[in-house]
Amino acid sequence: MKRGDMDGIRFFQDFYPDALAQCYGCGRLNEHGLHVRSRWEGNESVCIFEPRPYHTAVPGFVYGGLIASLVDCHSTGTASAAAFRAEGRELGTDPPRRFVTASLHVDYLKPTPMGVPLLLRSTVEEVRPRKVVVVTTVLAGTVEVARGRVVAVLMPDSFLPAAP
Amino acid sequence: MKRGDMDGIRFFQDFYPDALAQCYGCGRLNEHGLHVRSRWEGNESVCIFEPRPYHTAVPGFVYGGLIASLVDCHSTGTASAAAFRAEGRELGTDPPRRFVTASLHVDYLKPTPMGVPLLLRSTVEEVRPRKVVVVTTVLAGTVEVARGRVVAVLMPDSFLPAAP
Numbered sequence: 073m074k075r076g077d078m079d080g081i082r083f084f085q086d087f088y089p090d091a092l093a094q095c096y097g098c099g100r101l102n103e104h105g106l107h108v109r110s111r112w113e114g115n116e117s118v119c120i121f122e123p124r125p126y127h128t129a130v131p132g133f134v135y136g137g138l139i140a141s142l143v144d145c146h147s148t149g150t151a152s153a154a155a156f157r158a159e160g161r162e163l164g165t166d167p168p169r170r171f172v173t174a175s176l177h178v179d180y181l182k183p184t185p186m187g188v189p190l191l192l193r194s195t196v197e198e199v200r201p202r203k204v205v206v207v208t209t210v211l212a213g214t215v216e217v218a219r220g221r222v223v224a225v226l227m228p229d230s231f232l233p234a235a236p
Numbered sequence: 237m238k239r240g241d242m243d244g245i246r247f248f249q250d251f252y253p254d255a256l257a258q259c260y261g262c263g264r265l266n267e268h269g270l271h272v273r274s275r276w277e278g279n280e281s282v283c284i285f286e287p288r289p290y291h292t293a294v295p296g297f298v299y300g301g302l303i304a305s306l307v308d309c310h311s312t313g314t315a316s317a318a319a320f321r322a323e324g325r326e327l328g329t330d331p332p333r334r335f336v337t338a339s340l341h342v343d344y345l346k347p348t349p350m351g352v353p354l355l356l357r358s359t360v361e362e363v364r365p366r367k368v369v370v371v372t373t374v375l376a377g378t379v380e381v382a383r384g385r386v387v388a389v390l391m392p393d394s395f396l397p398a399a400p
Contacts, residue, residue, distance in 0.1 A: 094294060095299060104290035130259065130334075136337045137309065140304040175341070180339065183392070
């Protein structure tokens with residue numbers, strides 16, 4: 073499945089303010105980046121990503137650091153969306169709720185084959201105003217290849233770019 | 237400090253067999269990759285990495301997924317070197333000892349500023365024939381910005397490319 077805004081879908085990351093959309097993992101404005109995109113599917117959030125041929129570990133298998141990066145950005149995106157949900161607000165309304173990673177844990181269960189789109193499927197374990205915990209399973213086809221757990225915290229003001 | 241083989245230093249990853257040197261994070265033969273390089277400094281292993289301008293999280297700060305990738309590859313490299321040490325063998329002798337990541341944990345302590353080379357400094361917490369645990373601190377200048385812990389396991393035969 074091609075990622076993008078097919079079917080008019082808008083992803084969590086499409087609502088990040090421009091100044092916060094530069095991330096290598098998920099920023100729509102980072103031309104070198106991975107462009108991780110996440111959306112709700114009921115109470116779960118999902119992300120599909122097709123590793124590029126050079127995202128290899130040993131030939132034929134996907135690089136674990138890429139999987140960690142996908143878990144990271146998909147989880148902070150999910151944290152943001154969960155915060156909006158908890159506040160009963162639509163994505164993109166003010167004020168923004170952008171989260172950063174306090175801790176990232178990934179268990180690699182099986183070698184991840186190249187050439188298969190990866191599906192990340194996450195549940196929100198905890199939502200507080202300044203802290204969200206997201207648990208993720210990573211699937212290659214029907215095979216669970218990794219599990220992730222991210223503790224995301226509301227972005228500190230020191231991260232925000234100074235006004236121009 | 238420029239990375240590479242200045243001063244004739246050879247890094248752990250320089251000794252990986254060609255077939256196992258394709259990794260996006262640390263493979264010397266991956267032209268798109270990060271080229272993580274690690275070496276001993278006494279009983280610690282160290283790695284210096286300069287994030288590229290596009291390895292950003294929000295402007296001015298380094299992408300956490302990059303830090304996770306550095307911790308990952310530096311730790312599996314350290315695991316390999318620790319296995320050779322434990323066997324009393326020189327790097328590059330047969331058989332190779334290449335490790336993969338079973339679990340990766342990173343705690344992000346502070347925002348990591350761009351424009352400063354990152355130093356990873358690791359200790360080997362446990363060495364067994366098929367399992368090595370590596371604990372890492374990540375420094376930006378003198379500031380500890382992250383801590384990592386990797387459980388690395390000896391690469392399963394299923395990862396090895398079939399003979400041509």
